[in-house]
Amino acid sequence: MNAASMVNIGIVGFGEMGKRHALEYHHATQGKMKFVAVVEPEEERYREGCAWYGQSPVRYTSVNDMLLNEQLDAIIIASPNCFHLENLKDCMASGLPLMLEKPLETSFEKICDIVRLVRSYQAPIMVDHVMRYAPIIQKAKQLIDSGAIGKICSFNFVQYHGGGALFTTYRRTLAGGGGQLIEKATHDLDVAFYLCGAAPRKVTGVCRRQKFGGDKPEDLTCSKCDDFSCANRVVVGENSNGNVKDVGLSHDLCSFADVVDVYDNEMCLIECTNGVFGSYSHCFFVNNHFSRRYEIIGTKGILYIELTMREKPADCDGRITLARHIPGLPNKEEYKFNYEGKIHYNGGPFAGRHFYEVILGKTKPLTTVGDAFTAEMVGIAAMKSSEQDRKIDLERDIVPEDLLPVFKDAYRNI
Numbered sequence: 001m002n003a004a005s006m007v008n009i010g011i012v013g014f015g016e017m018g019k020r021h022a023l024e025y026h027h028a029t030q031g032k033m034k035f036v037a038v039v040e041p042e043e044e045r046y047r048e049g050c051a052w053y054g055q056s057p058v059r060y061t062s063v064n065d066m067l068l069n070e071q072l073d074a075i076i077i078a079s080p081n082c083f084h085l086e087n088l089k090d091c092m093a094s095g096l097p098l099m100l101e102k103p104l105e106t107s108f109e110k111i112c113d114i115v116r117l118v119r120s121y122q123a124p125i126m127v128d129h130v131m132r133y134a135p136i137i138q139k140a141k142q143l144i145d146s147g148a149i150g151k152i153c154s155f156n157f158v159q160y161h162g163g164g165a166l167f168t169t170y171r172r173t174l175a176g177g178g179g180q181l182i183e184k185a186t187h188d189l190d191v192a193f194y195l196c197g198a199a200p201r202k203v204t205g206v207c208r209r210q211k212f213g214g215d216k217p218e219d220l221t222c223s224k225c226d227d228f229s230c231a232n233r234v235v236v237g238e239n240s241n242g243n244v245k246d247v248g249l250s251h252d253l254c255s256f257a258d259v260v261d262v263y264d265n266e267m268c269l270i271e272c273t274n275g276v277f278g279s280y281s282h283c284f285f286v287n288n289h290f291s292r293r294y295e296i297i298g299t300k301g302i303l304y305i306e307l308t309m310r311e312k313p314a315d316c317d318g319r320i321t322l323a324r325h326i327p328g329l330p331n332k333e334e335y336k337f338n339y340e341g342k343i344h345y346n347g348g349p350f351a352g353r354h355f356y357e358v359i360l361g362k363t364k365p366l367t368t369v370g371d372a373f374t375a376e377m378v379g380i381a382a383m384k385s386s387e388q389d390r391k392i393d394l395e396r397d398i399v400p401e402d403l404l405p406v407f408k409d410a411y412r413n414i
């Protein structure tokens with residue numbers, strides 16, 4: 001790190017997220033975060049990443065080589081979920097501040113191993129639960145903390161969308177992605193516990209695979225398939241979301257292959273500390289209707305957070321409606337948000353600046369490994385609950401004894 005507080009960063013996995021982090025964080029810090037090296041096994045992905053970033057970080061094919069040859073100030077791990085443990089182990093040899101993409105890993109064992117691994121690490125590790133940093137979520141948190149809806153009682157979180165971009169990647173198998181409750185819902189669950197200031201304790205889940213999977217060969221891709229009537233046909237390089245300018249599809253694996261073992265329609269009921277309870281549900285085969293909506297109910301009112309809007313008004317991309325009945329106060333207040341054409345509800349630049357401050361030692365990570373672990377245990381519990389047809393007590397049935405202190409400390413005092 002030099003006097004002007006320029007920091008040199010290495011990225012492990014220069015794919016969709018890796019290349020976005022490079023460009024977005026570079027801009028968000030006026031070039032103070034400089035991405036000088038990447039570990040990327042695929043030459044083609046490396047070239048795409050350089051074209052996106054507009055610069056050519058030095059390419060390595062192993063973390064060890066990168067560490068031997070570069071003077072770095074921090075590392076971001078953005079490889080596929082199933083390589084996080086392996087990559088993290090190698091990166092920890094550096095002793096540098098790290099940012100780890102969510103989810104921590106794919107399986108229960110590997111997620112637990114990550115938590116054990118980082119216990120003795122001296123440098124900070126931030127998990128990229130990017131939604132927490134989004135202005136719309138920060139505003140909701142500020143409203144809740146100011147007492148706008150009274151004491152928090154319950155929540156109802158929903159997200160529905162077409163699964164094209166998710167079931168055509170490594171995320172289509174449990175071994176590759178961990179399942180959607182780990183891979184995707186970890187964001188929503190993290191936000192739920194963060195906003196409500198409550199930690200999960202008991203979980204009941206129903207998890208089903210109702211559309212994807214089938215008997216197609218594992219190596220079939222859309223580009224090689226002659227079924228042109230397939231509703232989940234995707235084209236590599238195509239934009240997966242017309243409303244956001246920078247989401248491209250980089251995989252076209254068949255979502256009806258025999259290896260697909262991830263649930264596509266799931267629901268869970270969660271009992272938390274502080275008497276709070278809530279539900280979370282998602283479905284990944286709802287086409288032409290992307291919705292991500294959160295309702296949080298307090299003793300004095302409700303917050304309705306529309307991360308996505310059905311009617312697409314000209315003046316905002318997302319909205320919070322605060323509705324309550326308190327004499328002397330308006331019955332309804334609205335707060336509107338423009339995402340400036342960015343994914344993740346414009347949380348990326350804020351997450352990037354936060355990581356920059358973490359690297360400089362000016363602050364600690366807001367989104368910790370302990371919180372991510374706890375949110376991911378809810379996904380593990382929901383799947384177990386569904387398979388065993390019973391309510392799961394996280395402390396008694398899921399969390400290993402040696403990790404109970406981390407679990408009990410999560411989502412406290414926030």
Ligand SMILES: NC(=O)c1ccc[n+]([C@@H]2O[C@H](COP(=O)([O-])OP(=O)(O)OC[C@H]3O[C@@H](n4cnc5c(N)ncnc54)[C@H](O)[C@@H]3O)[C@@H](O)[C@H]2O)c1
Pocket residue numbers: 012013014015016017018039040041042045078079080081083087101102103128129130183250344
């Ligand atoms: N925070 C978020 O909102 C968010 C959003 C999307 C993805 N993600 C996470 O980011 C990570 C990457 O996802 P993506 O969509 O960019 O996937 P991707 O497939 O586009 O990119 C992953 C890259 O890692 C490379 N890679 C593969 N094996 C590797 C290894 N062993 N070591 C290093 N690199 C390796 C691949 O060649 C590829 O270029 C995942 O963990 C995913 O869950 C997070």
